[in-house]
Amino acid sequence: MMAVTGQFMILYVIAHVLGNYTIFAGAINAYAEGLRHWPYTIILWSSRTLLLISVFLHTWYGIILKLENRKAKPETYALTRYRSASLAGRTMVWSGLLIALFLIFHLLHFTFQVIEPGIAATAHPDALGRPDVLTMVVGSFQRAGIAALYVVGVLGLGLHLYHGIESSIQTEGLNNDRTLPVVVRTGMAISVVLFLMYAAIPVSILMGILK
Amino acid sequence: MNLTLYVWRQEDRNDKGRLVQYEARDISRDVSFLEMLDIVNEGLVKKGDDPISFDSDCREGICGMCGQVVNGVAHGPRKKTTVCQLHMRHFKDGDTLYIEPFRARAFPVIKDLIVDRTAMEKIIESGGYISVHTGGVPDGNAVLIAKRDADAAMDAAECIGCGACIAACPNGSAMLFTAAKVSHLAMLPQGRIEAGSRVCVMTEEMLKQGFGNCSNHYECEAVCPKGIKVRFIAKLYREFIKAKGNL
Known part of the structure; x- marks a missing residue:
């Protein structure tokens, strides 16, 4: 359950960053407008629904898993030395919590647009009558505090996926000796690339590269 | 010194x-x-x-x-x-x-450094055996087993059941131990017959005994004195999915 819901969310996160990159082509308003129309709106709303279900199941089972595992190992050693467990792997529940908090902020900010109503995209259409997502995003990320918050949020996401991608493949029984190291390294690489891609948006706006 | x-x-x-x-x-x-x-x-x-x-x-x-x-x-x-x-x-x-x-x-x-490892025995008791009649010792090469399967079964059978995997696991999970036993029997024709029910009862018993869940840290493999690989845990998952699909 953790693996399957996690993998769906990874697909969403990949699609989401690719969509966001229309901002670098100056086409994010057209992209946002496109998502509101047939047939893309069907894809948008069905994936959003599945995403919502996935988030709940993943969080629910994740917390149960953590509690069960804590119970199974009540005492630790005076000296603990990990030989293979990564920091990312051991802090899954915390990076997950960070993502959840960030997600709530992100939804309030760019989806419900209540954090900065002055530049809310749906309330302020551009010259072509489309929601002005560009002005909203650029206006937000020119404030260092918000840009920093997003970088921290996607750092949590990167950390979570650093362990999560390969872990989900293993839990689905898709590994053997030959594939395991490849899957581990690919999972780490994807998580780093996703983090860099996401973080690049607020950073480039803050640095004035993207206006 | x-x-x-x-x-x-x-x-x-x-x-x-x-x-x-x-x-x-x-x-x-x-x-x-x-x-x-x-x-x-x-x-x-x-x-x-x-x-x-x-x-x-x-x-x-x-x-x-x-x-x-x-x-x-x-x-x-x-x-x-x-x-x-x-x-x-x-x-x-x-x-x-x-x-x-x-x-x-x-x-x-x-007492001191001695721990009670009965819980591991309970996992074996639940299904870590073959109950079909296998007859006497078969003639050499009468039952053909691919070299690859024979080797893999032997690799899994190397587990000596010491419990180091459980001790090293941050979750106190017995997954590597159980996976080694499940895999070892599932890869040979005599054990294949009960493979589905075996993987189900052994994993159920594992949770019942208070072992934790596997979250893929692979600490178990790192400390295993016999070098049992986590590939067998993936094999256990495959066997489990196969068995549940048949129910």
Whole structure:
């Protein structure tokens, strides 16, 4: 359950960053407008629904898993030395919590647009009558505090996926000796690339590269 | 060589237990880790103190009886080595060693470094066997088994059931142990027949015994004295999915 819901969310996160990159082509308003129309709106709303279900199941089972595992190992050693467990792997529940908090902020900010109503995209259409997502995003990320918050949020996401991608493949029984190291390294690489891609948006706006 | 030891001492199951400092003097580089503890114990007995209790049997690294956590690592710092086959030449003069029992909720401490590993037996009892009649010893090559399968089954069968995987797991999970047993039998024709029911009852028993869940840290593989691979855990998942699909 953790693996399957996690993998769906990874697909969403990949699609989401690719969509966001229309901002670098100056086409994010057209992209946002496109998502509101047939047939893309069907894809948008069905994936959003599945995403919502996935988030709940993943969080629910994740917390149960953590509690069960804590119970199974009540005492630790005076000296603990990990030989293979990564920091990312051991802090899954915390990076997950960070993502959840960030997600709530992100939804309030760019989806419900209540954090900065002055530049809310749906309330302020551009010259072509489309929601002005560009002005909203650029206006937000020119404030260092918000840009920093997003970088921290996607750092949590990167950390979570650093362990999560390969872990989900293993839990689905898709590994053997030959594939395991490849899957581990690919999972780490994807998580780093996703983090860099996401973080690049607020950073480039803050640095004035993207206006 | 001289060493400072901090050894876990615990009277019985109900005792709280604590680390006690001991000095190990004039230890030869060539003695094993357990022989070093024997020497310390001789000193304790001479003084009229209670010797440190620990498990051991064959002292050849094949029986799975011994096992302690040395400086935070089950079976100590050497890879693919049981603590009885760990020699003092792998330590330095003046080293400080923390010696603790295997820890997990399913492994209650009986005394000092001895833990009760009955929970592992319960997993085997639940389904780690073959109940079909296999007849007498078959003639060589009468039952053909692919070399690849035979090798993989032997790799899984290497598990000596010491419990280091459980001790090392941050979740106290018995997944590697159970996976080795499930895989070993599932890869041979005699064990294949009950493979589906076996994987279901053994994993169920594992959770019932209070072991945790696998979250893929692979600490188990890192400490396993027999080098059992986590590929068998993936195999267990495959067997489980297959079995549930058939229900």
